[in-house]
Amino acid sequence: MRNNDIRITHARVTPIAFRDAPLLNASGIHEPWALRSIIELETSDGRLGIAETYGDAPMLVALEQARPLVTGLSPFDLNAMEQRVRASIKPGQGGGVQFELAPGSHTAKNAEKVISALEVAMLDLQGQVLGLPICDLLGGAVRDAVPYSAYLFYKYAEHAEKPYAPDAWGEAVTPEQLVKQAQAMVSQYGFKSIKLKGGVFTPAEEIAGIKALRKAFPDHPLRLDPNANWSLQTSIDAAPELDELLEYYEDPTPGLEGMAQLAAHCRSPLATNMVVTTMDEFRRNASLKAVKILLSDHHYWGGLRATASLARMCEVFGMGMSMHSNSHLGISLMAMTHAAAAIPNLTYACDTHYPWQEEEVIKGGRIQFDQGTVKVPTVPGLGVTLDPARLAVLHQQYLDCGIRNRNDLAQMRKYQPDFSGVSPRF
Template sequence: MTSHVIRQVRVTPIAFRDPPLLNAAGIHEPWALRAIIEIETASGLVGINETYGDLSMLQALAKASPALNGLSPWALSDMEARVAALVRPAAAASEFLGTHVSLAPGTHVSKTVAKVTSAFEVAMMDLQGQLANAPVVDLLGGASRDRVPFSAYLFYKYATHIDAPSSSGYPVDPWGEALTSAQLVTQAQRMIDAYGFKSIKLKAGALAPDDEAEHLLALAKAFPGTPLRIDPNANWSVETSLRIVEKLRGVLEYYEDPAPGLEGMAAVANASDVPLATNMVVTDFAEFRRNADMGCPVKIVLSDHHYWGGLRATQRLSTLCSTFDLGLSMHSNSHLGISLVAMTHLCASVPLLTYACDTHYPWQDDEVIEGGRLAFDEGSLRVPMGPGLGVTLDREALARLHDNYLSCGIRARDDLGQMKKYDPSFTGVQPRY
């Protein structure tokens, strides 16, 4: 019906407060960037999504948006073909190549087509659900589970941002410093008390590896029986990775991206029996094949629908993981509720979900959906069963977060540049240890 064809795509960049979280590449800036997608039909129906908000992504979205005009919300294959024809990865290459260390492929230019495709796909599926009066999970084949488990995601962090003092109106970070075992245990307990998480992940690669190992052992002692993971973001050499995994023998649920590259991961896998997980070296189907050709040194793929090409692409990945007897879970970056809800629909739809998923949600205090922050129940989120994604935009919040974007001065994430404000000698070269 012509009343339901797409007539307009709106992209609104937003910024929300982000704590001074440490990682292998440096430290988070005071503001995280996202973009809110609205796809409107001729009848006035609006489908929404949330995606990356850096300048190169905004440029790619603007370039591709006109291709959706006149399409049916059901024409996902046509949309994908049009996006692929319009958006070329090389177009944004100068924005990233040689500028900073990247922790995840979501920032890499090779993912541009997949990221734009995913951004539009989720919003179109939100429209489809509204038209069919069905939740997105049903459009994906139905729910394999009615709730999705998530993990406590711990970070080393400073107490305050160096360039966002409270006197400027930026609020004091309520989480405080976390650089010691005791501080990490306190952070974990607070997060578990608030959200009910049943597993714990430590973002490592920021401090000396032996210190980080001791901190994980302190977490194991404080939370006996709780599954633990550690993620150095490829900041350790193979030698260091193997030395640390021995210190953590019997403690780790899985070992995420300890060493750089698939070859480095394979060297660790060949000398250790702890399963390796990744969101850095198996990030598309070509890399999946390479992992398979090498005998699958990576045993757990941490997908992310934002850069794998969308919800349906991750379903295809799930089938491949089942075929090759690999585990599957989900990666996260700084995000708000729309991304979290989309992930929840996706995770509910795949029969294979081997481990609790990552989420940065506890580290954010803003929200852009009506009703405010999503509520976890014993570490899990229930799948929204309303039409489409089951959430709607809070227009006042959207305007406020867009004002943040206009005034914050950040247009691309730069953890390395931010860290140089604390330590001018910091290079971010990996592996550091």
């Protein structure tokens, strides 16, 4: 069978839920179950391409609308797929809870999110047909391993409802506990840089946490992400101390204009995954000169090819580049790794929530890290395959857990009934 004779015959979308730690953030706290969707595209010659994306109710509506759009296409018809999706999937459909700190929850990005999910599965198929890893389809790997950063969170020891046994990480609400968490994560995964999710406690407490990390890890670059939960004045006041501590200062204050004003008061470069999430915002940032480092995310930027194009744009405008993360499993981690492997100007280690996840949906179990890196696959396609038995287990957890939209605010009110969620809070 010739490549152009191969057609996608079936498209399946399976929502899943997996255990997620009680991680604190600016909007509240993670619920006990994280939601994702697994996409499977079957072809006329018996191949299966896979992808992983968001699993909230609005995303499932959009994915269901997209399923018939891709059937009948060749795995190589990426442009046709994109045109069909943009003509059919409209922004804002589906409702649901949308978080400013999580651009992946924004229904305005429905088309980009669907395109990305279908593109990864189609690239997986292309790689299988051609006998090439996905990174080769993106121009070829420029590194054989992709660096990731330790991603620390303030957290409680266990969830309010106690739906399952507490995780092994324990509580982290003090500088000493943060250091213990970092030591465990660095020891287990070998990470060479460290990021702290802030915006939870007062800036003074979080700066104390960063100082404790600096003392414990004098050679590790440090990052702090308050998720726009600090006012502009608070962010300016914190800048002199943080200039001496941080590799970059991520999204401390809301809005591009606020970040532009802050940039005049700090030496540490500003990074974002919140205020530059579209090309319109990229253009505005280029004129404001607010953000120096962009944390891309193929899930809502429109895919792996769009991420490669975004990297080129960053190079043109003298910006650094890394990657943003949300709660995810190995399929997303491997897609990120292929994209990062093919980007020459990946200037900072990527974010990943992967150490916080205990379950998996791929054959062979969890992906291994070596000295903080994930090895770039050299086998055809994505480099991981779906485990049908595990998929069935995680789908049943989705059916049983009762969560259909992420709601960190409602979850936090189980601990603090008067928690407002108003941002910026400090």
